[in-house]
Amino acid sequence: MTLIKKLILVALVASAGVSANAVYSVPSASAAVVLQQGAVNGDVWDVQYRLRTLGYYEPSIDGKYGPITAAAVRNFQTNYGLNVDGIVGANTWDALRKFSVNQAEMDVLAKVIYSEARGESFEGQVAVGAVVMNRLKSSQFANTIQGIVFEQGAFTAVSDGQYNLTPDSTAYKAAMEAVKGWDPTGGALYYFNPRTATSNWIWSRPQTVQIGNHIFAK
Structure with missing residues (x-):
């Protein structure tokens, strides 16, 4: 850059009332966008x-x-x-x-319900979704559906690949009911199959109810 151009640039910056070293903040992608009547996006x-x-x-x-x-x-x-x-x-x-959940989170919730509980009654499927929603509200777990579902070792179906199965309409209905607040588990944060569970820790948790093949616990 020539000396003349540098002088012109300095003059322009000075006339604008800002420092040549000013740093401008860029809104974070996660920043909340304020929405009110008239917004379209x-x-x-x-x-x-x-x-x-x-x-x-x-x-x-x-x-x-x-x-x-x-x-x-x-x-x-x-x-x-x-x-x-x-x-x-x-x-x-x-x-x-x-x-609540957005559409992508609803897909994740339906997939974990289907892969973990597709052989259960409708209530049993809602119960699995309710555990995810209860974790979402708890400070003990991640604050997103994805964070909860994909926590290492949290769900067997994620670990063994069954999560990738395509959920049916019943799984989506169960997910919707869980999001709306139906909780057949009584506030459970965990569940397990008593026929296959070998963890002493999970058996030590206070149990709330058994629905189908799953015992639910806090």
Whole structure:
């Protein structure tokens, strides 16, 4: 760069009232995007999907933040003890991510239900999904569905490859019920098959209920 060009650049920076060494922050990809009426984007689609899994939103998921979406958000905020303003800010995002799932997470949940419990009753399949959701709400485990399911050794079906099977519609229905809050396990964080479990630790856990071939425990 020539001396003249350098002088011009310095003059331009000075006239803008900033330092030539200024550092500009770039929003994190994980930063919460504030959503309110009038917004049209994929984040709105995500919110609508999450609200639907919880039973707050029934219309088509279109990515448009209109009055119906705002009303659904307000109902969610009311029931979860949040500031009721119909706006999805950081606190509402946090609650949605803690108590609901997006489409990709629903796929993961359905896959783990199918691979772990496809031979069980519908209640037994919901129960496996409920354990995942209970872990999501617990500080003892990862704070994402993927983190919970793919924790090393957490689920036999992930370890032996059965997780890669394609889940059926029943598994998706069971996943939806678990996300909506049906918990046949009584708050269990673990489950095991009493015919095959050899871990003294898992047998030592306080048991809540047996559903089909699984004993559920805290």
